[in-house]
Amino acid sequence: MGHIGKTVTQNIVSGSEITDGTITGADLASDIAINTTGTVTVGGTSNLTISDGNLVIGTSGHGIDFSATSDGTTMSSELFDNYEEGIITVGTNMGGGTLTLDSTNNHLIYTKIGRVVHITGAIQMASESGTSGQVFQLTGMPFSGAGDYDGLAGRSVGYISHDGATVTDGDDLVGVINEGGAVINVYRQNENGHNLGGGQVDSNSVLYFNFHYFTT
Numbered sequence: 001m002g003h004i005g006k007t008v009t010q011n012i013v014s015g016s017e018i019t020d021g022t023i024t025g026a027d028l029a030s031d032i033a034i035n036t037t038g039t040v041t042v043g044g045t046s047n048l049t050i051s052d053g054n055l056v057i058g059t060s061g062h063g064i065d066f067s068a069t070s071d072g073t074t075m076s077s078e079l080f081d082n083y084e085e086g087i088i089t090v091g092t093n094m095g096g097g098t099l100t101l102d103s104t105n106n107h108l109i110y111t112k113i114g115r116v117v118h119i120t121g122a123i124q125m126a127s128e129s130g131t132s133g134q135v136f137q138l139t140g141m142p143f144s145g146a147g148d149y150d151g152l153a154g155r156s157v158g159y160i161s162h163d164g165a166t167v168t169d170g171d172d173l174v175g176v177i178n179e180g181g182a183v184i185n186v187y188r189q190n191e192n193g194h195n196l197g198g199g200q201v202d203s204n205s206v207l208y209f210n211f212h213y214f215t216t
Contacts, residue, residue, distance in 0.1 A: 057081075084112040086142065090123050093137040093183065094198060097130030108209060110142050117143055118212045119158075125205050132199030138175070138184040146214040147180035154179040158211020160186065165205040173200060177213045 042048055057063055063081030071078070090106050092099045105124035110117055119141070146154030160173040167173055168188060175184040176194075186197035186207075201207065 080114055082112060082114055084142075086110060088140045088142050091139040093135075093139050094131050095135030095196070097128070097132070097134055097198065099128050099131050099136070099198075099201070100126045102126040105206075112143065112215070115146065115215050116212050117141075117215055120210045122206050122208045125201050125203055125207075127203050128199075128201060133196055134198030136186040136197035136200070138186060139182070141177065141182045141184065143215040144180050144182045145177040146216050148216050149179070149214075152179070154214060156211070156213030158209065158213075161208040162201070163206045163208070165201045165207070167200045171195075173197060173207070175209070175211065180216075 061081060063079050066078040066080065069078065087107050087109055090101060090108055092101060102124040103126070105122065108119055108121035108123065110119050112118075123138075145156060148154070156177045158175045160175050162173055165173070168190070171188045171190045174187050174189045174194070176187060177184055186200075187194040188197050188200050189195075
């Protein structure tokens, strides 16, 4: 049984209840209308309840429109048009030397809500050789970082916790996703800024992630 303003006593509206695309049943006419272009209008002050099944967005670029809400002065969109979740397989790209991930513990979980991608999980190193002072990148991110903001506004950074890594005392590991990039650049962070992250992790060390970035 569905609820659209009033109690609907059947799940299927038959052709005899529709005239020129408008539902004319006595209990429905004031609450729901479907015009000949396919637009559905739900009236009244009650909620729309789907008791079983999903609300399916059939065309890319459409979703839930919040244009009736109050806006910030620099608002650019009020359309919630995307949700996705999954698992990614992470790889490495080093400026020199080799860094191999454990083939079992090389996955991260992601959830995309609108333009925001949340990354969480942990990966384990299998072996490392000759990477000291080299570029350290983690590949396989599900989406590229936002490239449509002004300046550096689309760049994202997240703290990386670690276990068993030989990070220089007092320094931290951070991950940066640049505008338009689909890799995490790993840096050693200290009071002097970012330093290349190669050589900061060892065989069997584990890196932990819980951060987010924006996509285009």
